Amino acid sequence: MDDIESLYREPCPWRIVDDAGGGFAIGAIGGGIFSFYKGIRFSSPGFKSRAWSGVQALKARGPVYGGNFAVWGGLFSTMDCCLMSLRGKEDPWNSVVAGATASGMLALRTGMVGMIGAAIGGAIILGLIESIPIAMTRYQATQQREMTFQQAPDPSILGKQDVSTLHRH
């Protein structure tokens, strides 16, 4: 608890805006680089023409990618917040289900089968993303467990521990 302010601040309604903005930034930068490369690749030869074509493609397509990512991020975050509020806890399940719902909703126009497929895809991707910190935490925990810790004293409010029961559990 290094930051006491953050403990009292509920992230949830504002997080949707944050995530939409972050999604736009990621999409605009990544999509901009991608479309700049595509513009260079599929232009007529010559340095000037290639550079111009790259810039044109970046201008035309980069913000579009940004917008797509922003929609995804905003929808995902909305779902995440709803789930958090409904279930009353924050855990990775929220993300996975939110990813499935968000991509399912975005595939609404493709029909039932398309929606289910998109939802499964979204769930898998979010599950993999959520697994990264889990895997790291588990790796750290296994390393930590190797070192034998002295048992930290129990909180004094619980009263003196009965020593005879300590090793019996």
Next chain:
Amino acid sequence: MSFISRVYQPIAYGKPYKHTYLCYSTKLQSPLDQENVNEKIRHSSLLKVVERDPKALTPIEKVVRGGKDATYSGVIIVAFGLTAILIWAFFSEFFSSNSLNSLFTRTLKVIREDENVRRVLGEPIRGFGEHTGWNRRRHIDHVPYKVGDSDHMRIEYNVRGQRRMGRVNADLKKDGRGRYQIRYLLIRLEGIPEGTLIVQDSR
């Protein structure tokens, strides 16, 4: 149109290198005897180059291609390995009763069912961990440790009710069947008045 294309098609598309070469050399040598020229060409080393199988590779090309193949397959294998690790982490976290997430869920359930806690904090009670990046509060503080041979785990997270919030301290110990059982579970209330709610003490 069809007439033109029929005439020009063999020239445009169906012309192998070998044929080009023959035409070229016959022109250059201004042959007296056509057969003689053909004989010369047949024994020249250039003809072999022209006629060689385009799919066959020189040793350098073989090395380059082998290196490329090795790199690509290495990348693919590493990617598969990482994905497998992630999938394993996912399943062992979400479908195991000893994972951090399930300890969080279990202790939170105990807390929610406690009459005293509900009265003090106020319903609904929500549980969350530490702030991590992107406004997520998913990280649950935990210290695994050992006493003798038995595994222990201490976890801490936050709860917030309608009226007050607090920090949950829980100590868990693995029983004989390897399942974590709660040793004690208490909530330190934030703010004023200070206080501690002892939810469970089964030491």
